[in-house]
Amino acid sequence: MHTQxxxxxxxxxxxxxxxxxxAQKVHALLEEFDGQREVINDHVAFRTFNIExxxxxxxxxxxxALGYEEKGQYDFEQKKLKAKHFEHPxxxxxxxxxxxxxxxxxxxxxxxxxxxxxxxxxxxxxxxDDFLYSGTHWQISSVDYETLLEASEYAAWMAAWGFRxxxxxxxxxxxxxxxxxxxxxxxxxxxGFVLNTSGGEIKGGPEVHLAQSSTMAxxxxxxxxxxxxxxxxxxxxxxxxxxxxxxxxxxxxVAASADKIFESTNVKS
Ligand code: NI
Numbered sequence: 001m002h003t004q005x006x007x008x009x010x011x012x013x014x015x016x017x018x019x020x021x022x023a024q025k026v027h028a029l030l031e032e033f034d035g036q037r038e039v040i041n042d043h044v045a046f047r048t049f050n051i052e053x054x055x056x057x058x059x060x061x062x063x064x065a066l067g068y069e070e071k072g073q074y075d076f077e078q079k080k081l082k083a084k085h086f087e088h089p090x091x092x093x094x095x096x097x098x099x100x101x102x103x104x105x106x107x108x109x110x111x112x113x114x115x116x117x118x119x120x121x122x123x124x125x126x127x128x129d130d131f132l133y134s135g136t137h138w139q140i141s142s143v144d145y146e147t148l149l150e151a152s153e154y155a156a157w158m159a160a161w162g163f164r165x166x167x168x169x170x171x172x173x174x175x176x177x178x179x180x181x182x183x184x185x186x187x188x189x190x191x192g193f194v195l196n197t198s199g200g201e202i203k204g205g206p207e208v209h210l211a212q213s214s215t216m217a218x219x220x221x222x223x224x225x226x227x228x229x230x231x232x233x234x235x236x237x238x239x240x241x242x243x244x245x246x247x248x249x250x251x252x253x254v255a256a257s258a259d260k261i262f263e264s265t266n267v268k269s
Contacts, residue, residue, distance in 0.1 A: 004066060005066050005067075005088070005093055008062075008066070008132070009041070009044065009094060011130070011133055012044060012132060012133050012164070012165045012168075013165070013168065015133040015135075015164050015165065016133075016164065016165045016167075016168060016234055019161070019164075019218070019220050019233040019234060020217070020218050020233055020234040020235070020236070021218060022193060022215055022218050022236065023168065023215070023218075023234065023235075023236040025193075026170075026188060026191075026193060026215065026236050027039055027170075027236075029187070029188075029191060030170060030175065030178075030184075033175075033176075033177035033178065033187075034175060034176045034177050035176070037176060039170055039171075039174075039175075040092070040170075040171040040174035041094035041168055041169060041170070041171060042094065042095065042169040042170065042171040042172075042173075042237075042239040042241070043085070043094050043095035043096060043097050043169045043237075043239070044094050044095075044096055044097070044165050044167070044168050044169065045096075045097040045098070045099070045165065045166045045167050045169070045237075046059050046096070046097070046098045046099070046132065046163070046164075046165065046166060047098075047099055047100075047101075047154060047157065047158055047166050048098070048099070048100045048101070048158070048163065049100060049101050049103050049114055049118060049155075049158065050082070050100040050101060050102055050103055050104075051103060051114070051115070051118045053118060053121060053123065053125075053126065054118060054121055054125070054126050054163070055100055056082065056083075056084060056098050056099070056100040058126040058127075059098050059126070059131075059132065059163075060084065060086060060096075060098055061126075061127075062131065062132055063086050063096050064086070066088070067088055067089060067090075068086040068087065068088050068093075068096060069086060069087060069088075069089070070084055070085075070086055071084075071085055071086060071087045071095075071251070071252070072084065072085045072252050072253060074099075074253060074255045074258060075255065076099075076255065076258070076259050076262070078259075079152070079154060079259065079262060080101060080102045080105045080106070080152065081099050081100065081101055081102065081154065081262070082099065082100055082102065083097060083098060083099035083100070083253075083258070084097075084098055085097045085098075085252065085253050086098070087251060091251075094168075094169075095251065097253060097258075099154075099262075101114075101152065101154055101155055101158070103115075106151055106152065106155070107151065109147060110147065110148060110151045110152070110155065113140070113144045113147060113148060113159075114148075114155065114159075116138070117136075117137075117138040117140060117159060118138075120137050120138040120139075121137040121138070122137070125137060131163060132163060132164070132165075133163065133164045133165070134162065134163050134164075135161065135162040135163060135164055136159075136160070136161065136162035136163075137162060137163075138159075138162075139224075139225040140159045140160075140224060140225060141224055141225045141226045142224040142225075142226055142227050142229050143226070144159070145159055145160060145224060145229070145231075149267055149268075153262075153263070153265060153266045153267060153268070154262065154265075156231075156267065157231075157232065157265045160222045160231045160233075161222075161233060161234075164234075165234065166234055166235075166265070167214065167234055167235050167236060167237050167261075167264070168236060168237070169212075169236075169237035169238065169239050170184075170236070170237070170238045170239070171239060171241075172184055172211075172238055172239060172240040173240060173241055173249065180240060181202055181211045181212075181213055181238055181239075181240040182202065184213070184238050185201055185202070185213050185238070188215070193215050194215060194216045195213055195214065195215060195216065196213070196214045196215065196216050196235070196260070196261070196263060196264040198260045198263040198264075198266075199256075199257070199259075199260030201213055203254070203256070203257035203260050203261060204254045204256070204257040206242050208254045208256075208257070209241065209242040209243075209244060209250030209252075209254075210239065210240070210241055210242065210250055210252070210253070210254050210257065211239070211240045211242075212237060212238065212239050212240075212254075212257050212258075212261060213237070213238045214235050214236065214237040214238065214261055214264045215235045215236045215237075215264065216232075216235060216264055217232035217233050217234055217235040217264055217265045218232070218233045218234065218235075219231065219232060219233070220232075220233040231267065232265045232266065232267060233265075234265070235264040235265060237261060237264075
């Protein structure tokens with residue numbers, strides 16, 4: 001079972017770095033500072049729509065089948081999103097954060113574009129072993145992409161990239177050379193990487209038991225049905241967790257911080 005989990009995350013990682021070259025560079029940099037010790041993932045995040053065929057629970061089922069358990073729920077009213085996080089009893093396995101867009105809260109025009117995309121997905125797709133890194137199952141025009149973008153950066157990202165890891169997250173607690181998130185950020189900026197500054201470079205902190213930062217997503221060319229266009233792909237996140245009064249590390253997520261982390265894939269600032 002653990003081998004299956006490791007294989008899944010290895011496949012997700014390969015797919016992720018294929019469209020996020022900066023993440024591979026950051027990963028190599030951190031490994032170099034740590035004498036080639038393995039970089040440990042805090043969590044991996046996924047996005048979807050709340051349409052039955054491929055909703056959050058369908059993605060979650062893949063992880064539940066591997067022994068993961070649901071641990072937390074989050075609401076992002078302004079972005080029209082819901083999310084849940086999942087943990088494995090083996091705490092060395094990455095946590096999983098899955099969000100879904102509340103499609104019914106958008107205009108008929110936006111709903112129609114999303115419904116059409118999802119209609120193209122095979123009914124059995126969500127149960128397939130490779131579904132979590134299967135990408136898009138549709139073709140969309142750049143015009144429809146722009147329509148989605150006006151309504152929701154998240155919807156536009158899904159239209160361009162589909163099902164895959166939206167980001168991996170380095171567990172700063174497990175790094176050897178760097179002890180605190182601010183030092184990781186400083187080194188990344190020195191190396192020329194661009195960080196998400198929405199809500200400040202560091203979201204959260206000791207007061208909420210979790211500090212997070214992230215790169216801005218890479219810009220990658222996507223073939224739309226009518227033309228090619230450079231759009232944001234994925235980003236890399238960094239998380240430092242703090243101990244609770246009982247001495248254990250906080251394992252949850254902080255909605256106010258996650259809200260800003262979502263903006264790492266924004267086209268518009
Ligand atoms: Ni995250």
